[in-house]
Amino acid sequence: MVARTGLYALLAVNAAAVLSFFLAAGFASNALIVLGRLAGLAGALLMAFQLVLVARLPWFDRRIGMDRLTSWHRWTGFGVLWTLLAHVVLITFGYAESSSLDPLNQLVDLAGTVRGVLRAVVAFGVLLVVGTVSARFARRRLAYETWHFIHLYTYAAVVLAFTHQIAAGTTFASSAPATAYWYAVWGGALGAVLVGRVVLPLRRNRRHRLTVSAVVPESDDVVSVYVTGRDLDLLPARAGQFFLWRFLTKDRWWQANPFSLSAAPDGLHLRLTAKAAGEGSASLRHLPVGTRVFAEGPYGAFTxxxxxxxxxxxxxxxxxxxxxxxxxxxxxxxxxxxxxxxxxxxxxxxxxxxxxxxxxxxxxxxxxxxxxxxxxxxxxxxxxxxxxxxxxxxxxxxxxxxxxxxxxxxxxxxxxxxxxxxxxxxxx
CATH class of the missing domain: 3.40.50.80 (Nucleotide-binding domain of ferredoxin-NADP reductase (FNR) module)
Known part of the structure; x- marks a missing residue:
């Protein structure tokens, strides 16, 4: 409850800060452009909040749970799409109102003449694709590996959106405090992702040096994989948690799949048990003993x-x-x-x-x-x-x-x- 309240408070405080900087910048354009800029700022803030939700920071994960953080990330993502759609439509119609161009040609003109707008259009297109494949009707039809690979393009969209804000954001450049604030927001969000998803996993895997010690078929389509390593008694894993497992074979090293521990950690081995539901899980049956393992986690509050x-x-x-x-x-x-x-x-x-x-x-x-x-x-x-x-x-x-x-x-x-x-x- 404390962690959840903290996240809500963090979002509320930042929303208030964004609104105050927006009002301080003044309104020099027509109403559509003003509302479009406000929608863009809301979308940028929600996008940064999304990054924090999936940064996999241990403090939040242990108290809230990866599944709930991911669910909030998903719904926040749809909020990002709607606010950015409103940003694009309102800005385009606002400029078209004061020019002789129709909305479509106005958007093309803005993309070709205003620095940073083309990057924003590309970013929005990427987010539309990611949002579409994340909808339930599409998600059920895609293999986890395919969906995950497409989802990674979100980070490219984030970078493009941030550079657009630097280049064309009126509120961003309205004052030194506003500029410093937005750099802090994006720096904090991207820093959280870097720490939670790169630094901590690299440090943990360097310490424990995980390898496959046994592969045991449980049935025709279910297999258990035993993993061993150094100092596993110091790994903060609990029964009920899961890892993102990456088995470093030549054909599967780039794929990470979530599997729960199927036995309580004993300080000597970790065990996962998986049912063949896609190429990644089906290939576990053929893992050679001694295969190096890169594991992210442990994750989850189901303990x-x-x-x-x-x-x-x-x-x-x-x-x-x-x-x-x-x-x-x-x-x-x-x-x-x-x-x-x-x-x-x-x-x-x-x-x-x-x-x-x-x-x-x-x-x-x-x-x-x-x-x-x-x-x-x-x-x-x-x-x-x-x-x-x-x-x-x-x-x-x-x-x-x-x-x-x-x-x-x-x-x-x-x-x-x-x-x-x-x-x-x-x-x-």
Whole structure:
């Protein structure tokens, strides 16, 4: 809550500063141009805020969770698109109002005659493409690797937009304090990305020197990869967290995929378990032992640190069992584990879950059957866990299943603060 409030306060303070600099610059143009400039400033501020959200700074990640930060990044991204669209339209129509040109030719004229405008047009085009592929209908149809590669072009758009602001931004150049402010905003946002996504991962990987120590098939389409390295007892990883894994083979070194730890870290090994869902995850089965690994993380707030009650319920769907299995190993107190799959053959790591449950005195329920009727409806959850309202609930699985379970928990009256879940939909 403190971290979330801090982010809101940071955005509010900066919005107030942007508005004050805008008003201090005065209004020397028609109303459309004035409103267009204000929309452009709002878009620039939201773009900088987006960078902070996906900078992967440990302090925010541990308190908020990568999934929520990524969700905010996504919605902020649509805010950026709409404010920048308003900026382009209002500025173009504003200048067209005082010239003999139609809006389209006015935009072409501005791009050809005003320094920095062409860069802004290119940046907006790039953002439109990234926004389109990030929409749900497109995201479901793209492999993670393809979507991630396209998304990286956002950074080129950010640089182009910043140089446009330097070249053509009236408010940017209106006063020395305004200029210093915008340099600080962009410097802070880009600096956060540099530290969180370059400096910290490079330092951590240099220290731990990770390599693949074993590759173990769990089923026809699921494989576990064991990773070892130096001083792993000093790596601040917890059960329930995930890494972005980059396996440095000649054909896959450039791809990074998010996989949860499927076992609690023991100071000697890290283990991930993945189902073949794309080229990157399918290739894990063929990794040679000894392959160097570059891992970014650990990320996520889906850990035992979020507990508010001494007893818990762990609900897993499909391969979402991986962080749940690790959490069961780490959690103290009585636990009830509910594993939802279509059929028994889909129950990855079920043997390990059963053994862990026996060792820890936990209850384990394997729930099978088709998605409809809903096997985890409120009545069924209440039957399996009569005291569910007095427990923490940890949930991980496919989005439709998670949405249904969250609805059931709400209907049963489980307090929101006791429901913990992680959605792995990374951006950037």
């Amino acid at each position: 035992a640190l979020r507990r508010t009650r001494p007893e818990s319920v762990l609900i897993a769907g499909g391969v979402g069992v991986t962080p749940i299995r690790a959490l069961l190993e780490d959690l103290r107190g009585h636990a009830v584990v509910i594993y939802r799959v279509a059929e028994e053959g889909d129950a990855v790591l079920y043997g390990e879950l059963a053994e862990l449950a026996r060792a820890k005195g936990a209850e384990l329920h394997l729930v099978t059957g088709p998605a409809l009727p809903d096997r985890l409806a409120p009545a069924e959850l209440a039957r399996l866990v009569p005291d569910i309202t007095g427990r923490d609930v940890f949930l991980c699985g496919p989005p439709p299943m998670m949405d249904a379970v969250i609805g059931s928990l709400r209907e049963l009256g489980v307090p929101r603060r006791q429901v913990h879940f992680e959605r792995f939909s990374l951006a950037g």
